[in-house]
Amino acid sequence: MNAPAVIPTETLPALIDKATQALDSARTSAEVLEARDFARTAYDAAKSAGRIAKAKQAHDSIISEVHRAQGHALSIRARAEIRLADEYDAAQERGEVAKAGANQHEVVVSANDLGLRRDEIHEARKFRDAEKASPNAVSSAIENIIERGEEPTRAALRRSVLAAVDDAKRVAEYRIGVQS
Template sequence: MNSTPATVLSVAYTAAKLQARLAKAKKAHDELICAAYRAQGDALNIEAQAKRRLADEYDAAQARGEVARLGDNLPRVTTRNASKPTAADVGISRQEFHEARQIRDAEKRHRGAPQGRINRGKPPRENSSRQSRV
């Protein structure tokens, strides 16, 4: 098979066009993925802020004596404590309060850890604040 210079140039031009189109598509893909990571990180930050606030509010209510504390249901405690609402009365499990406190405490220790992953072009981890607790 005998190739003419025009044929070789045509193939090279077509390959270069294809490569440029793929590079443009790859760049658009990467930008969309980064935007999705930022949105995901923002959502996780909002959730973490809500949980920190929940932990702070519940701990403050316990300190003020507005809700029951650990041990308020023991027999040696006066009966006036029996009427205090508990975590279950509030509609949130003790486990959720525990997790909210853990997230709050982890955020205090490691401020901005998920944002650092996003800035490096990596997705935030939903459990990043849980991992930083251990």
């Protein structure tokens, strides 16, 4: 196969136009061969572009499915943490778990004994409060992240849900201020 001496850097339509013009203006067999080589280059470029597009589409489809699975797992984790916050608060009310500021020696179990850190309980409560303020806040936040084509990470969910909670608080404060 004879390839052109210089590989063109033009776009695909420009390559096709060049091959067409070369063939239309060819006066000698050498010019016809050159037009054929331009056509081969255009064909190879088109075929390559097709393969790349197909691979990209497959890649995008796979990434989308991975993000959906990741979002589903993240939703389950958030729901578990919401339930954990409820259970932990109930255990505090029953005196089974230490309350913040309580004398740790009076209580049978502390958060550390359960394998939980205070920041984990605090974050779980934030998710729970967000769900109470706006049912399905976590699921909606995950869907929005995925729809934007972003990876549904824990940090992205936290930012999204907490931003929604902050917005809801501002609206509630505004309404209270307007009614006063």
